[in-house]
Amino acid sequence: MTDHVFKILVTGPFAAGKTSLIQSVSQTPVVSTDVVTSGDESEVKDATTVAMDFGTYAIEDDAIRLLIFGTPGQPRFRFMTNILKGDVDIVTFVVNAEARETHPSAGVELRSLLADLRVPAVVAVNRCDDQDEAEKIARSLGATDVARVIPCQLIDEDSGREVVIEILTTLLERMEDDESDDDESDDDETAAADDDAERPLEAVTA
């Protein structure tokens, strides 16, 4: 029986590694809308997502199930992100460490998304092995409420699974925070007015 179902949005710029992440971790066949690229984009890669990717990941005999929705990366498909972002529990933002030219617009997108959704975010810095370097790139995106920054090599399935574990850890921490908030308000309803009772902000990576 599934006790918890979480919706995860995987987004980020074109050719960051979003589809690779979902394909490497999904335990069910990935619903993919990859098509051949054309024009300048065909010089970067051969195929691109035009609508969505969808995969799933479950643990503890399906007690916790992740529904993973990946967006296209190009701005012309932004309407798909607007469709897919509804009711998400966490955002996984993928950036390619080596594609520095994509970082400024990625930062604008990430900040806009988090201001809109108000859910935790995990930044997966693809093609990067160094935690300090990954955090430096994440800081450059300008988002101050990122829960975790993960250097990864999404061409490697094990690396993708590490990203999912970080997503799960972030979600479970958030659940515990919510439950402890509920307990506090049960114990003392006046506690809600106390500054100490405010829910802790996500850890700032800076």
Place this chain on the structure above:
Amino acid sequence: MTGAAGAVLASVDGFAIASSSNMEDDAAHAAMLAAATGLARQLMTIGGGNELRQLVVDHDEGLLLLWPIGEYLVLAMVAERTVDQSRLRAFVRSRVALLTGARRS
């Protein structure tokens, strides 16, 4: 053709290739056509399909008909509900070789 109001030709990855002069020039249209076709290719697996032939968006003001044209293109036509769909489809099929030939040359 009676009942056909306009057409847009897009690449499967969402770039506008051509459109009839009466169509609004909106880059998002080509991207939406590509996304819809991409999803439709997945949706047809629900019915066990292997080849997407047509996608129909039936709305209160008429029809939007989408056809994959070869491997690389999508053609959309805005039409009135009264349009002869089979005739329109036959017309488009007769022009497919021309469109795909133009794309690949």
